[in-house]
Amino acid sequence: MSQKNRLPGGQIDRSQNLDFTFDGKRFTGHPGDTLASALMANGVRLMGRSFKYHRPRGVLTSGSEEPNALVELRSGARQEPNTRATTAELFDGLEARSQNRWPSLTFDAMAVNDRFSNFLTAGFYYKTFMWPAAFWEKLYEPIIRKAAGLGSLSLEEDPDSYDKGYLHCDLLIVGAGPAGLSAALTAGRSGARVILADEDFAMGGRLNAETFAIDDTAGAEWAAAAVAELHGMNNVRLMPRTTVIGGFDHGIYGAVERVSDHLPTPAPGKSRQILWRVYTRRALLCAGAIERPIAFANNDRPGILLAGAMRAYANRWAATPAQKVAVFTNNDDGHRTARDLMAKGVRVAAVIDVRPDAPRIADCELLAGAQVIDTSGRLGLSFVKLRQADGSERIIECGALGVSGGWNPNVHLTCHQRGRPAWNPAISAFVPGTDLPQGQSVAGAAAGAFSTHAALRSGAEQAAAILGDLGIKPDKARLPRAEDAPVNIQPFWHVTEGRGRAWLDQQNDVTVKDVKLAHQENFRSVEHLKRYTTLGMATDQGKTSNMGGLAIMAELAGKSIPGVGTTIFRPPYTPVAMGTLGGRARGAHFHPVRETPSHIWAREQGAVFVEAGNWLRAQWFPRPGETHWRQSVDREVRAVRGSVGVCDVTTLGKIDVQGTDAAAFLNKVYANGFAKLAVGKTRYGLMLREDGIVMDDGTTARLAEDHFVMTTTTANAVPVYRHLEFVRQCLFPDMDVQLISTTEAWAQYAVAGPNARKLLQKIVDPGFDISNEAFPFMACGAVTICGGLRARLFRISFSGELAYEIAVPTRYGDALIRRLMAAGEEFDVTPYGTEALGVMRIEKGHAAGNELNGTTTALNLRMGRMVSKKKDAIGSTLSERAGLNTPDALALVGFLPKLPEEKVTAGGHLMNREGPLDAKHDQGYVTSACYSPILNSHIGIGYLKSGSERMGERLRLVSPLTGQNIEVEVVSAHFVDPEGDRLRA
Template sequence: MRVRNKGRIDRSKPVSFTFDGNNYRGFEGDTLASALLANDVRLVSRSFKYHRPRGILTAGSEEPNALVTIGSGGHQDPNVRATVQEIYEGLEARSQNAWPSLEFDVMAVNDLASPFLGAGFYYKTFMWPRAFWEKIYEPIIRRAAGLGALSGQPNADTYERAFAHCDVLVIGGGPAGLMAALTAGQAGADVILADEDSLLGGRLNLETLEVDGQSGAAWAAGVAAQLNAMENVRVMTRTTITGAYDQGTYGALERVNHHTSVRNGKAPLETFWRIAAKHAILCAGALERPVAFQNNDRPGIMTAGAVRAYLNRWGVAPGKAITVFANNDDAHRTALDMIDAGVHVSAVIDSRAEAEALGAYTLIRGAHVTNTGGRKRLESITVRSASGAQNIATDCLAMSGGWNPTVHLTCHMNGRPTWREDIASFVPTEGAIPGLVTAGACQGDFSTAACLQAGAAAAAHILGCDMADVPVGDDCAYRMEPLWAVPGKGRAWLDFQNDVSVKDIKQAATENFRSVEHMKRYTTQGMATDQGKNSNVQALALLADATRRGIPETGTTTFRPPYSPVAMAALAAGAEGKGFMPERFTTSHVATKERKAPMIEAGLWYRPSYFPIKGETHWRQSCDREVGYVREAVGVCDVSTLGKIDIQGPDAGALLDFIYTNMFSTLKVGRTRYGLMLREDGHVMDDGTTARLSEDHYVMTTTTAAAGDVMRHLEFVTQCLRPDLDVRFASVTEQWAQFAVAGPKARDLLNGLLDAPIDGESWPFMACGPVSVGGIKARLFRISFSGEHAYEIAVPSRYGDALFRALVKRAEKLGGGPYGMEALNVLRIEKGFITHSEIHGRVTAFDIGMGRMVSAKKDCIGKTMSMREGLLDEDREQLMGFKPIGPVMQLTAGAHLYEEGAEPVAANDLGYFTSVAFSPTFGHYLALGFVRTGAARKGDRLKMVDAVRGIETVVEVCHPVFFDPEGERTRG
């Protein structure tokens, strides 16, 4: 019901929206909750466990009941708090967790069975028969549980992530926050003022209090205007600080467009901010707590502060006959504001015997509300006082058990709040978050005057500046007497969403779940979407009572990030699809795509799998053909993705000697050498070739996968172990485009392209040096990863595309062409060359037959630890080659090896295959793999079992180099 002349809604701007398919109207400035109340909609949801009818409880993000689903399709947003969602034209909201409808929900039958469904009942039953858990019990429980539903579709909305930095982050824009921001802003600091609400002012917008002789709301609007005009102050409304992290980092969720119908895919719906703040001032206010009494959960029972918030902010009276039940003076304001606005107040029930009426309403002192009537909306309350029990008709009960400072953020770094007896609640512990101070109601100072003063003082203190002029505000004392639960029968609810009652807490205590954490986990108290904001303190107090301990002795409440739930879309904005990680493209990418080569991921890079030509229908056809290019003519392959590190300086050789197991300082200028690199624990880290271009200039290549690791490793060694070395290096992976030219006609190809021809004498195997291609300075390396006569030619990246096209064109003239990863893999397996499939992190130089590459003449990284007895054991699995000799000729990578007659069980396991390929050169499959005792088994027959693929065969153990073991073709 709307009330004239109240609220800060714009009555000239009506807004239409729907709830559960019904059309309603509200006004601009309404939340969904205020608009529903204005339309006299009371029942908005069902509770989680018992599906009890629930209405709106609060007016803020702490709302446990009024969770709805907004929108549909890719916009569908479940579990939206109606108390936060502002309405816009066309908004569609639906209730959740009820079937077939909110009004008639069959799951409400659970409520009747509640004696059997108390705290922890499921731990004690459903154990028999065993198979029933997954098949019967669990599916039923799962279907009944859950709140809203995901649409099952990708996001149709846009989200963003951003960084911000400031001197002072002010969290909360109520009286304390406004004064803190004003003080800091006037002192010239870079200030961010963030508030959840769409308006600055906090409770000043929800109360009828005055500041400096004007309405609190008007004063707040004035300060907001001042702050908005300051260049050094950034005001972020609709922004929740979600978490406090190390070194002044805060997470913040800005709801940029939730209040509008803008869904154009451009403007973000939400932005998740990471704010680095030198100082922070928490001015997050306080949250009112309900009182537990029988049936305190009926729609129409709300917190007292929320009831007057709806009146003062949104011009809505949540009932026609209001009653108030409280243990403190503050809640009496609800009655006063209602009467002022012409709304009938039936009675104020105050649990304190000494309470006094603050206005013209009926006060029942020393009394409790002991029960309520009305199922889907409140109809009456039962009040018990010294003079007996009476029923009072009411459709809205405003309850208040006092206020809890909003300490949540101060718990995010393990800070435990401190109990304060006078307000019967927790306040932040000083220093809980380094760099953060607290001010105002979140510190337990509940009067407006105290908040205004504390905010200004906090900012002045941390900046060492003067306070902004502190206005005059209301300064009445906060008087309360603790009241957690009204004694009596029936179920008195604490955690409204999770249906946790006072009885559950007592039962938990009886069953010896005495620690707060035990009680919480056993009863699910505080584990609902409000994370106990409305109920944890009461539950703790009741647990203390049930276990006959004081509250501080019983424990404390703690909270973890985020303060209120944050959409995954916001926390990881941009990560959908390809946005997950960067994409790296080689210079030949375009030319490769033009040839319709399927691309595969190699780390962040994309590389061609194979280059199909007309008539080929299977990748193997392409692959076999490309292998043939290299074995019979010439093939071209982009190898730019391998890491390239340019190393220069007088001690470059010494560095390489220390990094690699073998010697590089002795390498001749103009020559290239294969090197093996260990981790300090003695296992193989990486391998590659390193070329010596001049006396103090080397170029190292790494595998594609380990390029970053090796670079970091070099940084570590040169800075942390050997700063004495005079050497500098830089990654040049992206600066050079490099192509393998491999095959018997490789030299022919190059000699048509290089400005000066080469021959075997000037460019023997493993030679390297400068060449010129079309006037461009290039580097040529005579190295081979295929076992053929081969080169790699490198040019500055800007010429990569042109060179690749030229190389391929010439290769095709010579009967060859480009080859991809599949062919590259076949070629290297035929030749027994290893990749990270073999050096997978668990192998030693010894295991891969390179033990002799660990130079005895010098120390190197990993050498000492590689000599541990267990790493040199002959019994270790060692690299060997394998070929099929059974009736089944297929080999598969990942298959395990056993003695031919042995059972394929773990105890008999001898090894496994790491790489397998069909070799067109040999006409059958080849495998590389590891087998126990390795070389000693050469010539043995073993059984290969690939149980997951259902393949079993017999293989012969061979030397891992199948093709040209003497290396004649490479050298020729």
């Protein structure tokens, strides 16, 4: 199809053709075009269907405020719904499709909704789908969702990458129109670090859309020269295609840079978009203004657009929606559209101005005091019907109508910290209020300074003032000459005459009548009005429609517009793709894991891994022929208890505690005493929260008088460290003690089983005596191994066997596990994972995460006597509260099922053998359970009321979740070696 509505001039490169398709039809445009301008040049007015009534709609604006022309771009995995045709930059091969229509854009079956519009007015969801409630989820919602959707997703993974970045500057300038460029030149020439961001691909703002001269050159040329000068400054970063989406606390701004949206696919190594976090000392908002429409009957016909947009299409993109147009306005600015289009050779039927005293600006027919009362035309505008000043009706033929109801300063970012705009009657619009975000100033049309001269001047002045605040000497250059036309406007929001619906919010299909209905039904506050009618709740957030809704509500309520107020502006300024917010945090990078020093070796052994506190730990090591995890785990347990096994315990938190007050400090953070722990000894420590509940447990070794090494559970390593620093800095600031986390610094292995010493004697250098006499249970100390490597040896046992933990600097961790396995061959040394570890600690009755569940006291663990009453420790005072010390308090015990093959369920509750099975008669619960290959029975441990006094009692274990109800016997939690002979061997 030819570009029948292409005009002369414009900022497009006609030397190059770009082929694209819309709904399968082929068209041609040029570099510099947007999808909307190229479609318009090709004579396409109809670009989409509305959300609710499926009304045919065309483009309304020329920018990101567009409510109507939402399209689906590209295909396959890169398919992208709800993109504004007005901001989509044209590229060769672009595929675009209209949305929300079936089977085609020109014939849409769902347009039947429009016939039923009397039933679909404001609040119709609330009124219609009330009853019966059960129908909502199964019937109403699926139907509504299917009918009301806009674009569709490909449901394929996005092949592109998205990045996050951080920028710092003295001054962020938002918007590169006349005010922004003027400010950037002032600040840039003065040497300040400046970022100039603009959502458009061509900087210049309205200078590109108007025909004004600056000094003796065209505005667009002046803008290009200014951008070129800024480009040459090292202290200025120009960011076109970058939308500042939000202003956050303390001068931080969010911005989305569309790096590759204008390309078929991103260049190699480039991301599709970048989410920038911009740290600013000051920010200057030069976001311009957004034109607002006037509502009248059938004002949504394709071909009816904002007058400023019509002018922008003609001047910048050399496109017109029709060869014959008209203008409907309440202010002088609308007349410029008629003047500029005539200059391009477009016929202007008339300028219709509601003001009886409208000035003659363009050389065409002026209908002063007239109003548009209706329009007609199938799938696009053909005629407008007027009521003239003398009361007569008149019909004008035209294919497009430019509408101007005045301009709203773009105050969005001034309100992101709950600021409220203020009403300026001189321009009949809201301007930024006095409660601007910290460090933010406003210049140009965004501040209500509408003329080019005023924009240039306020940009330079505001920049100079900011530089002064920052202690930078501002450059004093001459301000260029430019037009300085005053704003002449008569507030006028909607035509009252006319039988058709008058549309306010075209994306959400909200009419003047809907606002009246909301008022009538007493939804009169702006926030209620918004939610009841959905005015301004679409993806454009009502940038072109909110003002009209407010004005009509003010009229109905007999209030002033500022008396009605505005709704709250919230980030983001324009919609942001989820992928952009996610950035690189996708797939494996969404939740990174940590690998232990033996990870590569364990993988070589075919280990099955489990995640624990972000670490990947070997869960078990399957051997050939083992088909079930229990076979592997049972074998590992028997091997440890029968000979020797090795387990990577690096993941346990390690905290180095040093200083002359180190022992006194540990006495504060552990409920039990540490002051008298001898050098070369290790002790189990119980750490309480201040409320008396157990926070964590672990062993702490005293390596020297003033040097301890504490271990924490894997999951609590970070919170325990934080807590210790709190105690050190906030509670006992004068203690001489220093802390450092050394979890990652040491690779640590448990070597457990009757042959553990024999194995270690082959590793530890001969100068160190680790016999039972020289290095008894709970001994610790520095040793060297394998001929001189420094290591730490602890004789501690989680399994209940003769056991050690040996630690070496992390970089030797891989070598040590290989050496241990080789040296242990003669003992048939067996690597064991977290499951076998868990089985053995349950067999031994050791508490772990399941038992320390945030409700547990020392008393519950049967460690009540460990809480020293002779000293002050965190949690010791409140652990004495009566409520935590009732005679029937829960106590940790073991459970054996009556039949060994019956599984004990962790989480199951204990009930008396006789009596009702309900929560009121609950006796306790099982925390951990496993199959014990040593006892050849399932076993469990858990908490039982007065547990210590109920040994031998038979109870019912009930789990409504699994339908279990079995008999168990209460036993000691120490199933294996209760006297501890094995670990002292």
